[in-house]
Amino acid sequence: MEINPAAIQSRFLRACHRLPVDRTPVWFMRQAGRYLPEYRAVRARYSLLEICAQPELAAEVTLQPLRLLPVDAAIIFADILLPLIPMGVRLDYSAGEGPVIHTPVNSYADAAALKPIEPREALSNVLEAIRLVRHELNGKVPLIGFAGGPFTLACYLIEGGSSRGYLKTKQMMYAEPHAWRLLMGKLTRVVTDYLLAQADSGAQVVQLFDSWVGTLGPQDYREYVLPYSQIIFRALKGAHIPAIHFGTDTSALLPMMREAGGDVIGLDWRVSLDQAWNMLGPDVGVQGNLDPAALFAPKPEIGRRVVSILEQAGGRPGHIFNLGHGVLPDTPIENVLTVIELVHEFSKGARS
Ligand code: CP3
Numbered sequence: 001m002e003i004n005p006a007a008i009q010s011r012f013l014r015a016c017h018r019l020p021v022d023r024t025p026v027w028f029m030r031q032a033g034r035y036l037p038e039y040r041a042v043r044a045r046y047s048l049l050e051i052c053a054q055p056e057l058a059a060e061v062t063l064q065p066l067r068l069l070p071v072d073a074a075i076i077f078a079d080i081l082l083p084l085i086p087m088g089v090r091l092d093y094s095a096g097e098g099p100v101i102h103t104p105v106n107s108y109a110d111a112a113a114l115k116p117i118e119p120r121e122a123l124s125n126v127l128e129a130i131r132l133v134r135h136e137l138n139g140k141v142p143l144i145g146f147a148g149g150p151f152t153l154a155c156y157l158i159e160g161g162s163s164r165g166y167l168k169t170k171q172m173m174y175a176e177p178h179a180w181r182l183l184m185g186k187l188t189r190v191v192t193d194y195l196l197a198q199a200d201s202g203a204q205v206v207q208l209f210d211s212w213v214g215t216l217g218p219q220d221y222r223e224y225v226l227p228y229s230q231i232i233f234r235a236l237k238g239a240h241i242p243a244i245h246f247g248t249d250t251s252a253l254l255p256m257m258r259e260a261g262g263d264v265i266g267l268d269w270r271v272s273l274d275q276a277w278n279m280l281g282p283d284v285g286v287q288g289n290l291d292p293a294a295l296f297a298p299k300p301e302i303g304r305r306v307v308s309i310l311e312q313a314g315g316r317p318g319h320i321f322n323l324g325h326g327v328l329p330d331t332p333i334e335n336v337l338t339v340i341e342l343v344h345e346f347s348k349g350a351r352s
Contacts, residue, residue: 003017005017005019010025010072010141010142011023011024011025011072012025012027012072012073012141012142012205012320013142013204013205013242014317015264015285015317015318015319015320016205016242016244016263016264016285016318016320017242017263018263018283018284018285018317018318019317020317021317021347022348023343023344023347023348024310024313024319024320024321024343024344024347025072025073025320025321026071026072026320026321026322026339026340026343026344027071027072027073027074027075027144027320027322028065028071028322028323028326028327028336029075029246029322029323029325029326029327030326030327031065031069031071031075031327031336032061032062032064032065032075032077033326033327033329034329034330035327035328035329035330035331035332035333035336036064036065036068036333038064038067038068039061039064042057042060042061047093048079048093049085049092049093051077052077052078052079052082052125052126053125054125055125055126055128055129055131055132056132058076058077058078058125058126058129059077059129059132059133059136061077062074062075062076062077062129062133062143063133063136063137066137066140066141068333068337069333069336069337069340070340070341070344071141071340072141073141073142073143073144073205074133074137074141074142074143074144075143075144075145075146075207076126076129076130076133076143076144076145076146076198076203077129078126078129078146080146080147080148080152080153080209080211081099081148081153081156082123082126083117083119083122083123083147083148083153083190083191083194084101084153084156084157086115086117086122086123087114087115087116087117087186087190088103088113088114088115089101089103089114089157090102090103091103097161097162098161098162099156099161099162100160100161101156101157101159101160101161102160104157104158104159104160105154105157105158105183106158106168106172107176107179108176108178108179108182110179111179111182111183111186112182114183114186116186116189116190117190118193119190119193119194119197120193120197123194123197126198127197127198127200127201128201130143130145130198130201130202130203131201131202133202134202142204142205143202143203143204143205144203144204144205144206144207144244145195145198145199145201145203145205145206145207146198146206146207146208146209147191147194147195147198147206147208147209148191148208148209148210148211149191149208149209149210149211149213149225149229149232149247150184150187150188150191150210150225150228150229150232151184151210151212151213151216151224151225151228151229152209152210152211152212152213153187153191154169154180154183154184154187155169155212155215157183158172158183165215166212166215170220173220173224180224184224184225184228185228187228188228188231188232191208191232192231192232192235192236195208195232195235195236195239195243196235196236196238196239199236199239199241200239203241204241205241205242205243205244206236206239206241206243206244207243207244207245207246207266208229208232208233208243208244208245208246208262209246210225210229210245210246210247210257211246211247211248211325212247212248213225213247213249213250213253213257214247214248214249214250214253214268215249216253217252218252218253218256221253221256222256225260226256226259226260229245229257229260229261230259230260230261232261233245233260233261233262234261236261242263242264243261243262243263243264244262244263244264244265244266244287244320245257245258245260245261245262245264245265245266246265246266246287247266247268248268248270248324248325249268249270250267250268250271251270251271251276254267254271254276254279254280255279255280258280258281258284262284263284263285264284264285264286264287264318264320265280265284265285265286265287266286266287266288266322267286267287267288267289267324268288268289268324268325269288269289269290269291269294269323269324270324271289272312273286273288273289273309273312273313273319274312274313274314276289277312277313277316282316284318285317285318285319285320286313286318286319286320287319287320287321287322288309288320288321288322288323288324289309289322289323289324290305290306290309290321290322290323290324290339291305291323291324292323292324292325292326292327292328292331293328295323295327295328295331295332295335295336295339296328296330296331296332296335297335299335299338302335302338302339302342303338303342306321306339306342306343306346307342307346309321310343310346310347315347321339321343
């Protein structure tokens with residue numbers, strides 16, 4: 001990517017470009033959400049889908065964590081499943097159980113029935129929320145846009161919701177390759193257009209959440225997922241903004257995720273950051289990788305874990321501090337604040 005290093009001010013964007021920073025940038029996946037009383041107050045009046053549908057509400061919820069916490073980036077409030085709704089999928093979010101898809105995809109015919117959409121129109125409310133947040137942030141911190149990876153979206157569509165073993169998904173992959181290719185091709189097209197539209201609307205970085213790819217062995221990842229993710233990251237090069245490629249349980253997949261694309265690879269806590277980064281090589285950034293459960297530990301224990309991650313990063317340009325997955329619902333806010341303060345304090349002036 002052609003960049004002028006001096007022109008990039010924010011430490012989050014600098015880290016995405018692997019430029020030296022004054023302090024390690026930190027943000028949290030799911031930094032807006034149920035651990036914040038302000039979010040719960042909005043949720044008492046509106047459903048998740050209602051919040052996502054109204055740009056003013058989505059913008060407000062996006063900004064809530066930024067008023068309480070000195071994080072280095074905002075992430076637009078939306079959900080990875082939103083693009084499925086205009087494609088004709090009926091879904092809702094049941095309390096405690098997560099998403100429920102009422103019209104699962106079980107066959108070639110089901111995949112064929114999914115409507116192709118134009119995200120610039122069908123998801124214009126998310127794009128409008130992005131414009132509102134950029135205006136309100138007024139350059140304070142960068143805004144991250146996001147979408148689900150085609151594999152992770154396919155998992156929800158085929159399983160009809162959350163799953164442990166993804167057996168139905170793998171059955172379609174192995175037994176109905178035409179249906180799999182049709183479904184993944186359609187999802188790839190929508191995700192690509194959606195992310196490009198988010199970039200045009202003001203998202204300064206985008207993250208692909210391929211949260212559940214870790215259920216696959218390396219050969220299956222290469223055959224059934226990598227080609228599609230690669231199409232998305234290649235297309236994003238034309239948007240000239242950095243892309244983060246995230247998954248969980250990916251220790252055996254990291255080199256292939258890197259091959260698929262992304263300027264920064266998201267790591268969960270099941271890998272050690274230094275080993276993972278050494279495996280990925282120096283010409284890619286890494287994001288992570290504190291266990292979200294560590295935010296329930298006593299402060300000295302949180303501190304040890306934060307410092308350990310920063311020591312593993314060793315001041316190399318290109319580290320973005322984050323959890324290995326999203327903030328859990330009952331997380332104490334003061335512990336989130338502790339992590340941010342520790343990251344900023346410990347990484348100050350530690351650059352080589
Ligand atoms: O602050 C942010 O990070 C932005 C908001 C955001 C949401 N979903 C809002 C949301 C983001 C980035 C997502 C991504 C998302 N959604 C992922 C990828 C990240 C991950 O966790 O792996 C996935 C797999 C989903 C699908 C999804 N949506 C699930 C599994 C659930 C239920 C789990 C839960 O926490 O209840 C949702 C619902 C959802 N999406 C909530 C929020 C804040 C909680 C619902 C509520 O407020 O009642």
